[in-house]
Amino acid sequence: MAKRLGVGIIGAGFNAKFHIRSWVSVRDADICGIFDKNKERSEEAALLAKNLKVGEPKIFNSITEMVADENIDAIWICSPNFARIETMEEIASAIESGKGKLIGVCCEKPLGRNVAEAKKMVELVKRVGLLDGYLENQLFEPTVQRGKDIIWSRGALITGRPYLARAAEEHGGPHSPWFWEGTLQGGGVMNDMMCHSVEVARFLLTEPGKPRNSLTPIKVTAHAENLKWQRPHYADILKSNSDGKLDYINRPAEDYARAVVEYKDEKGEKIIVEVTTSWCYVGAGLRLSVELLGPEYSMGINTLDTDLKVFFSREVKGNSGEDLVEKQNAEVGLMPVVGNEENTYGYDLENRHMVQSFLSGKRPEENFEDGLNVTELLMTAYMSAEEERTIAFPPPNLDTFIPKVAQGAWNNRNK
Numbered sequence: 001m002a003k004r005l006g007v008g009i010i011g012a013g014f015n016a017k018f019h020i021r022s023w024v025s026v027r028d029a030d031i032c033g034i035f036d037k038n039k040e041r042s043e044e045a046a047l048l049a050k051n052l053k054v055g056e057p058k059i060f061n062s063i064t065e066m067v068a069d070e071n072i073d074a075i076w077i078c079s080p081n082f083a084r085i086e087t088m089e090e091i092a093s094a095i096e097s098g099k100g101k102l103i104g105v106c107c108e109k110p111l112g113r114n115v116a117e118a119k120k121m122v123e124l125v126k127r128v129g130l131l132d133g134y135l136e137n138q139l140f141e142p143t144v145q146r147g148k149d150i151i152w153s154r155g156a157l158i159t160g161r162p163y164l165a166r167a168a169e170e171h172g173g174p175h176s177p178w179f180w181e182g183t184l185q186g187g188g189v190m191n192d193m194m195c196h197s198v199e200v201a202r203f204l205l206t207e208p209g210k211p212r213n214s215l216t217p218i219k220v221t222a223h224a225e226n227l228k229w230q231r232p233h234y235a236d237i238l239k240s241n242s243d244g245k246l247d248y249i250n251r252p253a254e255d256y257a258r259a260v261v262e263y264k265d266e267k268g269e270k271i272i273v274e275v276t277t278s279w280c281y282v283g284a285g286l287r288l289s290v291e292l293l294g295p296e297y298s299m300g301i302n303t304l305d306t307d308l309k310v311f312f313s314r315e316v317k318g319n320s321g322e323d324l325v326e327k328q329n330a331e332v333g334l335m336p337v338v339g340n341e342e343n344t345y346g347y348d349l350e351n352r353h354m355v356q357s358f359l360s361g362k363r364p365e366e367n368f369e370d371g372l373n374v375t376e377l378l379m380t381a382y383m384s385a386e387e388e389r390t391i392a393f394p395p396p397n398l399d400t401f402i403p404k405v406a407q408g409a410w411n412n413r414n415k
């Protein structure tokens with residue numbers, strides 16, 4: 001086994017930069033390679049890694065070249081959702097042709113745009129014998145980890161297990177046009193962000209040390225709408241931000257969604273997950289909120305309840321930016337600042353866990369099977385929203401289901 005892990009990153013956009021910045025808190029591993037279809041993006045990300053002293057990454061011209069390099073032990077897939085399968089297929093075929101010495105691969109959320117794609121990712125990673133990590137950062141938020149620990153070791157131990165978890169991720173809308181296009185992304189905000197909320201809620205409700213299947217999903221009820229971005233003024237903004245490609249009047253994706261997932265625990269007790277998500281929340285910036293409730297206790301997290309706040313008077317006129325918080329919406333007034341976003345959102349602990357798992361030859365605790373389970377829940381939620389009824393889990397045609405929004409054929413205005 002390697003003593004130090006050489007990591008190669010595929011896709012050098014917004015998310016890859018979060019990973020690179022988090023690397024100052026990761027031990028025993030370096031960023032040794034970058035591959036992005038856009039060379040300028042690769043160069044920017046490589047420079048960031050060098051400046052932070054978290055590696056001297058080589059810029060590769062292909063995935064195959066990166067897999068073959070002797071300094072690369074593991075790959076982090078951070079490219080867009082529409083490239084998942086071709087990316088994993090190229091990694092697998094490079095390995096099968098005898099190239100490289102990879103130990104493992106990590107993949108950003110979502111594992112696939114639908115169940116068939118997520119299953120293909122699991123099949124490919126198993127076929128080539130790699131360890132696999134599913135990059136669901138919210139499980140690794142220090143507040144989530146510490147909150148789970150305290151709730152289960154005190155409240156639950158003495159008065160009984162928690163029965164309800166609520167989670168939400170909300171902001172004003174994604175930064176790249178491809179996220180907004182249902183056919184490319186796989187859905188709207190439900191696919192993009194509810195994947196975090198269903199998994200963090202499930203994680204908090206799972207007894208520490210127990211496997212994922214200690215909770216059995218039994219029913220899903222969901223609702224999806226477009227509340228803001230189909231309004232003509234906002235549809236025009238999307239059109240002009242995408243060189244005319246996005247057409248939210250005729251081909252929107254949902255910018256608001258909610259779901260209730262009903263589980264049973266090993267004793268047959270009902271456990272409830274309530275999740276809500278939106279691209280139409282206008283506050284200071286990205287807001288992640290979580291609650292966990294049990295018979296004699298509760299806990300709550302809101303990432304905009306920060307300890308640091310700044311105030312700028314109306315005389316402070318400058319460029320708009322994201323220097324205070326991700327998806328920032330304003331530059332004046334009293335504003336919350338997230339001191340270390342990589343840490344708060346869970347990237348530090350997530351990457352430490354993945355690196356240490358790979359170095360010790362163990363499958364990470366959050367892996368592709370979990371990514372597949374999340375996709376199965378989300379696809380059931382889309383079915384429920386489309387059919388406007390509660391769906392028993394798992395529904396019969398889950399493996400072949402593609403949401404209408406992912407087919408470019410969803411428009412609730414027509415209902």
Ligand SMILES: NC(=O)c1ccc[n+]([C@@H]2O[C@H](COP(=O)([O-])OP(=O)(O)OC[C@H]3O[C@@H](n4cnc5c(N)ncnc54)[C@H](O)[C@@H]3O)[C@@H](O)[C@H]2O)c1
Nearest residue numbers: 011012013014015036037038041078079081083108109176
């Ligand atoms: N965990 C999180 O909270 C979180 C946050 C943001 C994004 N993500 C996920 O990370 C992934 C990337 O999102 P992003 O925000 O960085 O997007 P982005 O648009 O900012 O960046 C994507 C990058 O990938 C490159 N690219 C496109 N096709 C490629 C291909 N076939 N091979 C290699 N590179 C390619 C693009 O040139 C671009 O630089 C998505 O799957 C997204 O869902 C996760």
